[in-house]
Amino acid sequence: MMNSRAKAAALEMLESSNSAPQEQLYGITQLCDEFELTPRAIRFYEDKGLLAPRRVNGARVYTQRDRARLKIILRAKAIGSSLEEIKHYLDLYGSHGEGRAKQLQWTLERTGAAIAELEQKRAHIDATLAELRLINETVRAQLTAEKST
């Protein structure tokens, strides 16, 4: 629990305590506005291990990196990835050595599967579109015929 003035003061302290390249910081409301999310959703992602913002007097403070991760989360969500899958994708960024090879293998398989699923959906959509166009034209022809009767 922290009012916005206290948070602003805390943010300022953080920024001024780091001498050189001050990292841009964000509050949860800023991210919500920017990505059109609710605070509940962002906290939900954190709860699932997709985000790990720092805390300043209890309030969440997000870095550019958190912001970049959020972008990835939303893009992956948009193509139907589960949060659990997205977590794996994100873990790829920080992994090295032996673990990284497994991560890459997993990502290779998972993205391959996702590609196949999306292509199948596209085929289904194309087929449905063809059917609907046929129906549309048939009905149009009937309407024209009945009007001239």
Next chain:
DNA sequence: GTTCTCACA
């Protein structure tokens, strides 16, 4: 305004 937790779909 922001936090957390519990309930709910």
Next chain:
DNA sequence: TGTGAGTA
């Protein structure tokens, strides 16, 4: 995969 309510 989230939302809503109640709370401090």
